[in-house]
Amino acid sequence: MEIVLLLVAILVSYFLYRANKNTYAVTINKISVSEMLQSNSQPQTNKMNVLHLSDLHLENLSISPEELFKQVKNEKIDLIAVTGDFLDRKRSIPKLLPYLEVFKKIAPTFGTFAVFGNHDYVLKGENFQKLKKVLNENGCKTLQNQNETVFFNGHRLNIIGIDDFSTKRSNLGESYSSIQDGYNLVLTHDPNLVLHMEEFHFDYLLSGHFHGGQICYPKPYHLVKMGKLVRMNMIKGFHIHHGKPFYINEGLGQTGVNIRVRSNPEITIHELPISDAKVEKQVI
Numbered sequence: 001m002e003i004v005l006l007l008v009a010i011l012v013s014y015f016l017y018r019a020n021k022n023t024y025a026v027t028i029n030k031i032s033v034s035e036m037l038q039s040n041s042q043p044q045t046n047k048m049n050v051l052h053l054s055d056l057h058l059e060n061l062s063i064s065p066e067e068l069f070k071q072v073k074n075e076k077i078d079l080i081a082v083t084g085d086f087l088d089r090k091r092s093i094p095k096l097l098p099y100l101e102v103f104k105k106i107a108p109t110f111g112t113f114a115v116f117g118n119h120d121y122v123l124k125g126e127n128f129q130k131l132k133k134v135l136n137e138n139g140c141k142t143l144q145n146q147n148e149t150v151f152f153n154g155h156r157l158n159i160i161g162i163d164d165f166s167t168k169r170s171n172l173g174e175s176y177s178s179i180q181d182g183y184n185l186v187l188t189h190d191p192n193l194v195l196h197m198e199e200f201h202f203d204y205l206l207s208g209h210f211h212g213g214q215i216c217y218p219k220p221y222h223l224v225k226m227g228k229l230v231r232m233n234m235i236k237g238f239h240i241h242h243g244k245p246f247y248i249n250e251g252l253g254q255t256g257v258n259i260r261v262r263s264n265p266e267i268t269i270h271e272l273p274i275s276d277a278k279v280e281k282q283v284i
Contacts, residue, residue, distance in 0.1 A: 014158035019215075019259035023062040026252070027264040032271045033245060034278060036238050046275040048152050049076055050185070051108065052268040054208025055251025056099065057119065060258040063265055065098040068252075069090045069105055071267055078152065079110045082140065083208045083249065084117025084164065084189030087129040093134055100138040110150045110249055112140045115161045117189035117209065119255065120171070143187065145150040145174040156182025160202070165190040166209070166227070172200050185243040185276045191234070191248045192227035194241050204272060205246035213251035216262035236263075 018110075034047075051072060080103055086096060103112045115136060123131055135142050138259020150157050158179050164171035170193055175186075184202040191207035213220025213235055223230045229248075236248050250266035 004065050011242040016259060019261050020062075022191060022260040022263070023060075023254055023258055025264050026063055026071060028066070029248075029266060029268045030271070031238060031247065031268060033260075034271070034273045036228060037240075037245060046153055046155065046273065048078045048157070048272045048274050049079045050270045050272060051075070051080045051106065052083070052206050052270055053080070053252055054189075054206075054245070054249035054266075055085040055117070055211060055253055056082075056087070057085055057097075057251070057253030057255050058087040058095045059089060059253075060255060061253035061260065063252055065102045068099065068267070069102045077106050077108045077269070079150075080108045080112040081159075081161075081185075081187050082112065082114040083187055083206050083207050084115050085119040085199075085208065085251070085253075085255075086114075086117075086131065086135075088119040088122040090123055090130070090214045093127075096131075096134060097138065099254065100135070101142055104139055110152070110157075113148065113159050113161065113187060114140050114142050115187045115189055116142065116144065116164055118164050118166045121164065121167050125136075130182060142148055144169075145171040147175060147177070147179060149180070149182070152274050154181065157274055158182045158184045160184055160186045161188060162193060164188070165193040165196075171235055172197065172219075176200055183272065185272065186246075190227070191246060192242075193227050194244070194246050197226055197244075198242055202244055202246075202271070205244070206249070206270070207246065208251050210235045210248055211254065211260075212248075212263040212266070214251075214254055214256075214260055214263050 144163045147160045162175045186202040186205040190209045252265045
């Protein structure tokens with residue numbers, strides 16, 4: 001009996017060791033939206049590169065700021081988008097600063113934009129305001145049901161930051177307020193929001209939240225409670241719903257325990273066809 005228990009302990013220890021090692025095995029995905037949509041009509045000069053990060057979860061993040069910079073330093077980045085869940089403890093806020101310095105070193109042409117996730121809202125009151133202040137004062141523009149506009153090669157890009165759906169903070173009307181015709185890039189944390197956006201046009205939506213399951217053995221059954229998209233088998237990667245494309249990032253960090261099984265930390269670079277924007281009247 002003691003031998004059996006010892007063998008079980010060894011197997012569990014090895015499993016946890018390997019699962020923790022997986023948290024260092026970052027995957028870099030490059031997504032050409034035109035190719036995914038099988039539309040390649042526009043010249044290369046109108047393609048914008050967006051670096052997409054999500055779910056840093058600084059309490060359980062194995063990728064160092066130096067490693068993050070090493071992975072993307074040779075890429076041309078026009079914009080950085082971060083789709084929520086930076087942390088959930090106030091003592092972790094100082095850990096964010098070195099990563100924000102990396103964003104500055106990457107020097108995206110149009111800056112860094114971010115939305116908040118459900119874990120960020122674990123912080124309340126002055127602690128949440130401190131997180132928001134640190135982000136904004138270090139070059140990371142936060143959007144809470146707000147939008148910003150930049151111009152890329154003469155084309156209007158609307159950056160629409162919709163607040164977290166899972167904690168009932170999303171307000172589509174406010175998010176789209178005063179939007180003019182252009183390429184609509186939506187940033188949000190919980191991708192389940194796309195199921196409620198039939199009357200709100202977007203050309204591309206970036207999200208996170210699911211961690212690609214994080215622990216997928218044999219399948220991420222624990223995600224079922226996280227919304228209808230999971231039951232539709234949409235937990236990571238590129239998808240299309242009602243003719244509109246969106247992407248679910250697997251995240252850089254982990255939550256609960258610092259392990260991954262059949263899931264990897266993800267850095268994504270999206271090539272957006274800005275001049276391919278479809279002009280549609282927004283329903284507000």
